[in-house]
Structure formats: C-alpha cells, structure tokens
Amino acid sequence: MEKSLYERDFNLWISETLKSLKTKNMETIDWDNLIEEIEDMGRSQKNALESYLQRLIEHILKLRYWEQEKARCYRGWRSEVVNFRNRIKRIIKKNPSLKNYLTEQYPEIYQDAIASMSQQFDIPSEKMIESEKILEDNYFG
Secondary structure (H helix, E strand, O other), rough: OOHHHHHHHHHHHHHHHHHHHOOOOOOOOOOHHHHHHHHHHHHHHHHHHHHHHHHHHHHHHHHHHOHHHHHHHHHHHHHHHHHHHHHHHHHHHOOOHHHHHHHHHHHHHHHHHHHHHOOOOOOOOOOOHHHHHHOOOOOOO
C-alpha cells in the first residue's frame, strides 16, 4: 500500500493542506490527519502548561523547604520561578481558555510536585498553596 503524502512528507502535506484551505478546495483536504494535527496542537499547549506549572511548584517548594541547598541554589531557583511563570503567562495570554484548564489541573499537578520533591527533601504536611498565590509575580515561597 502506498504511503499518503502525510506519511511521506509532512512539511509538503502542510503546504498542500494550507493551499487547499486558502482556496477553499475542500475535496483535496486530508481531513482525518488535519483533525488529528489540530487535536495534537491543543494537547501540546496543555502539556506545556502542565510541565511549566509543575516545575514552578517544585521550585517554590525548593525555596520554601530545601534548607541544605538553599544557600547554594537560591538565586538560580528564583530565576527559574520567574522563567516558569513567564512561560505560563505567555501560554495563557495566547490561549485564555487554558486558564480554566490550569485551575482544574492544579491540585493534581501540585500533588505530583509534592511527590517528586519529597524524594529530595522533607515537606511538612500543610494546606496546599493556592494556584493564584503560586502565579503571583512576587511570591517565592
């Protein structure tokens, strides 16, 4: 069986699909792969947001609780906190509807960060840091 253009040359497939969309030539569009690519784009943004959020929470936890490494790593961790917040804000600025997704996913991502960081240092049981607090520009734990 001959491979489709999508499988043979993805970049050419994109060019041809764009051309078909611009000229409204609906008969030549590879709808199944186009739908899959659009779904993947949405997943990609969500995955990036989740990753940046988890890294942000982890660095806040480091700043708050990892006393043995704080003197050596403090400035780097703060820099990473700023970086991760900026990345999150950019994604949400371009995709405002993802703010609701972030709020929905926050408790699970927070627990993932706790599980990961508790392997490196002790984290006392406490009330979860709210997502609004984590995203505040001047909050570093």
